[in-house]
Amino acid sequence: MKILNTLEEDFPGPPFTAVEPRKFYEAFLKADAILTAAPKKYRDTADERIPELMSFIYRGGDASAALFRKRDDASEVLINLWLSSVRRTAGWFLAANSIPEFKGFDGTIYGDLPRRFKDAESLPKIGPYLAPYGIVFIWEESIPSMKLDGAVFSLPSGHIVVALSLRYSRLDHFWFTLMHELAHVVLHAETLHDPIIDDFDIESDSLIEKQADRLALDSLIPRNEWRSCPARYTNSIEDIVNFADRLGIPVQCVAGRLQREQKRYDLFSDIINKYNVREILNAAQL
Template structure:
């Protein structure tokens, strides 16, 4: 049977302590007297009392005769002491190994971030186990290999963005870890059209939006996570397949309704257009400016679902140049949040200098 930590004392107790206690209790015999009775030098007995020498079988028999404590008791005491010493040594060796492992982990994992998020405790062994679960690895070597082999495919890079690999992989791994823990409804690709309509209604109202979006996504079988970003992780959204469901993770780094709505629709575009045929793909979206054909398709999907082609044609034909009054009129006519209209126009027509009072805050 494997010993537990509760079986291991902080410090092993040598049987010499019992000799010391007996001498203090008995007034009729001194340490020098006992040494003479045992036939050993006082210095030899003193080393036993201080735990520097073991009690042998021969000495145990002599102690039985002089102190009237059974020899087998002394031998069991000595044996337990040696066992405890061995267990303490093993415990310390294991503790050293854990410290060494943790020092390696700190090179590849933003430990303070995970502590802040409540994933780590004060117990080193539990923390190492937790990191293995979050990063979906069996050994620390696997963690090291992630940084040598893991490639973030299908995400939009920009030379202007400063990306911290440690933080990005941490955010990415945490999103996948949390997604595994979600149990939601069955997903059906045929329901995506209705899902986007329901989401647009939520975006238009922009009231308790994050909770409502999560509820409707879960209802339609899409896992949803809002994971706090780290430094130098300029990520908006992440779409991937988790167990039997698609999943969307966001950072809310801008906390704007137009950015949030576009990110959600963009990731649903990946689900509808790309994950349907290849569930092994993963789309980590950093910026909407530099794109490949996957991102172009997801962008177009998001644009058309948020603002229909007919609505957009109406805006271009009848409402340019724009002002707040016209934006609100379009919003009420098509049930589209004003900030989403403004965001699209700014992006498409470089209207960023437009003086506006439109509230863009995600609520």
């Protein structure tokens, strides 16, 4: 990719009116810098990527404006590339489908999701189910070393985008990530003009993040149910299965929560690794 070395006067004006030329130019410079610092395969497609990345930055969607739940060594360059790809895919989806603007997302409908789509094979139906609510659900492959699980943001069109990277392909991780990002939609929809970006390998002190964590956990397994869950005291596979069946949720969500609480990631591996969510969702796109 050619690195920009021209004067501002040589930069062509934006292709649409009602924009701030200086801000638009600065967005171009930042997009160019991001792609210059990116891995080679992204630089090779710079001509395709720079318009969307520039537009995303101009409209305040870049990582510098995001509410981060991330580690200090997370790559802002890779996150910006991933976000711009998500934005581009969302634009294609909206151009090809008649989707109403987001007007709200009822908490009851939200809480029913892991029960309605309990079977792993039904996961590809989640996107079409959310679309009538003005929510665009996207899975965009994680970029190596990106260290990001999901993001949520609103578009100028009035739609909300929920995106998962699927860097971990476990079903329990999929459900917590999706429910967490949708919890931001339920609780914080009016603040989503800037992206919220999440890495669940770390804890966050942010009130917004704690609220979304709590709603996601309680919606998957209500607190009162979890307190009395027999599997917490027995680690019995039978107790895990019976408890999940009684709540009508995937058994992986119970096994995964036990893993995390006990910090015993060697437990229940047969249950946890039964499904590869990445393969299920990608197969649905073929």
